[in-house]
Amino acid sequence: MTHVVVVGGGQAGASLVAKLRAEGFDGDITLIGAETVPPYQRPPLSKAYLLGEMAEERLYLRPVEFYDDNNITLRLDTRVVGIDRPAKVVTLTGDERLHYDELVLTVGAYPRTLLAEVGGMLDGLYLVRDLADADAMAPAFQPDRRVLIIGGGYIGLEAAAVASKLGLEVTLVEAADRILQRVAAPETSDYFRALHQSHGVDIREGVGLDRLLGDDHVSGAVLTDGSILQLDFAVVGVGITPATILADSAGLEVNNGITTDAYGRTSDPHIWAAGDCASCLFHEELIRLESVGNAIDQAEAVALNIMGRDVPYMPKPWFWSDQYDCKLQIAGLNRGYTDVYVRRGDTPGVQSNWYYKGPELLAVDAMNDPRNYMIGKRLIEAGRSPDPAVITDPATDMKALLNP
Numbered sequence: 001m002t003h004v005v006v007v008g009g010g011q012a013g014a015s016l017v018a019k020l021r022a023e024g025f026d027g028d029i030t031l032i033g034a035e036t037v038p039p040y041q042r043p044p045l046s047k048a049y050l051l052g053e054m055a056e057e058r059l060y061l062r063p064v065e066f067y068d069d070n071n072i073t074l075r076l077d078t079r080v081v082g083i084d085r086p087a088k089v090v091t092l093t094g095d096e097r098l099h100y101d102e103l104v105l106t107v108g109a110y111p112r113t114l115l116a117e118v119g120g121m122l123d124g125l126y127l128v129r130d131l132a133d134a135d136a137m138a139p140a141f142q143p144d145r146r147v148l149i150i151g152g153g154y155i156g157l158e159a160a161a162v163a164s165k166l167g168l169e170v171t172l173v174e175a176a177d178r179i180l181q182r183v184a185a186p187e188t189s190d191y192f193r194a195l196h197q198s199h200g201v202d203i204r205e206g207v208g209l210d211r212l213l214g215d216d217h218v219s220g221a222v223l224t225d226g227s228i229l230q231l232d233f234a235v236v237g238v239g240i241t242p243a244t245i246l247a248d249s250a251g252l253e254v255n256n257g258i259t260t261d262a263y264g265r266t267s268d269p270h271i272w273a274a275g276d277c278a279s280c281l282f283h284e285e286l287i288r289l290e291s292v293g294n295a296i297d298q299a300e301a302v303a304l305n306i307m308g309r310d311v312p313y314m315p316k317p318w319f320w321s322d323q324y325d326c327k328l329q330i331a332g333l334n335r336g337y338t339d340v341y342v343r344r345g346d347t348p349g350v351q352s353n354w355y356y357k358g359p360e361l362l363a364v365d366a367m368n369d370p371r372n373y374m375i376g377k378r379l380i381e382a383g384r385s386p387d388p389a390v391i392t393d394p395a396t397d398m399k400a401l402l403n404p
Contacts, residue, residue, distance in 0.1 A: 001026075005100035006106060007103070008033065008106035009032065011039065011061065012296070013031055013033070016303045019299065023304065025303075034078065036077045040061060046134070082249065085268055087099075104272045104273065122216065124234065128155050129240070144168070146230060148235070149235050151172075152181075152205070156235070161322075170200070173204045174203070174206075177206050180192060195324060208223065253267035258279065260281075263310065272305070278298065317363075331364045332363030337362050340354065341353070341392050349368050352372040352376065354391050
């Protein structure tokens with residue numbers, strides 16, 4: 001009987017094992033997770049969970065009973081430390097060896113941290129990646145305390161929004177020229193800068209962290225412009241790195257993530273990968289997508305292909321972020337864009353930014369604008385690119401753009 005072993009108990013791993021059973025796979029399934037809790041949602045960690053609006057059990061992707069009911073062996077608090085490819089065996093902590101017929105790596109990514117010489121080992125410095133991180137920092141989020149958010153990407157901005165809503169004094173530093181510079185156009189950066197400043201967040205762009213201050217616990221920070229802040233704690237949100245150590249040690253091909261083909265196979269035909277750890281083909285280019293949508297869709301495609309369906313996976317990039325009362329929804333990938341066209345709604349705060357590469361529509365950032373997000377998503381998936389003048393015309397019936 002075929003034994004599928006899945007390493008990584010996150011969104012991708014949980015989606016894959018559920019899809020296998022839903023499609024009638026009758027072999028053995030083992031899902032191995034390093035954490036002590038069953039697979040759970042990560043996006044709420046920096047939002048609803050940190051705000052105290054969501055209980056831990058509501059984070060779980062499936063009830064604990066689901067795994068027993070579906071004959072899925074769930075191994076928690078367990079790490080895989082090696083892969084013996086010729087023998088098709090993984091070695092677990094404690095030197096336990098487990099045979100597989102098909103192995104799937106859904107090991108995710110690691111948050112980038114600060115070096116010890118700039119204060120990276122001080123107490124009161126927190127990351128935002130897993131449930132333990134959120135639980136560790138939650139008690140620090142008390143009114144009138146002073147927090148420094150290091151990094152102006154979506155994780156940093158979401159943490160800043162939570163802190164501001166809870167009544168903290170928030171300073172956010174971004175070493176690049178503007179927040180969201182790596183992932184969004186200036187028009188989107190401008191929107192979120194204004195949103196955060198309207199809630200009292202002190203955003204400092206083009207300014208990085210020189211070092212944190214404190215003997216054992218964070219008490220302040222020196223910034224690269226020479227300014228000094230008095231702090232109670234700090235949060236790091238400076239991006240993630242794909243977890244490729246296991247793949248590297250096994251001799252698998254790695255290129256900004258574990259390299260996979262159109263079917264999710266790695267350079268070993270019996271080892272597959274999905275989610276944040278995997279690079280996949282998108283328009284003949286290897287990319288890595290850090291999103292829940294990709295983790296689910298790619299993992300489910302791998303499940304089908306383990307069963308011999310030979311279904312190529314074509315990513316349909318979509319992302320979201322919640323900050324204050326704003327819901328940002330993103331469709332497509334803006335890589336290589338040349339122009340951005342802004343469509344504003346009748347209500348303040350409603351806006352969509354449309355990315356074009358010449359005449360081709362690449363992506364849409366929609367702020368509190370779910371209707372135009374869905375329209376943009378469907379247009380991109382259909383390979384249709386309306387004239388930008390039509391997009392920006394307030395009189396345009398946007399839904400009509402979907403007509404044949």
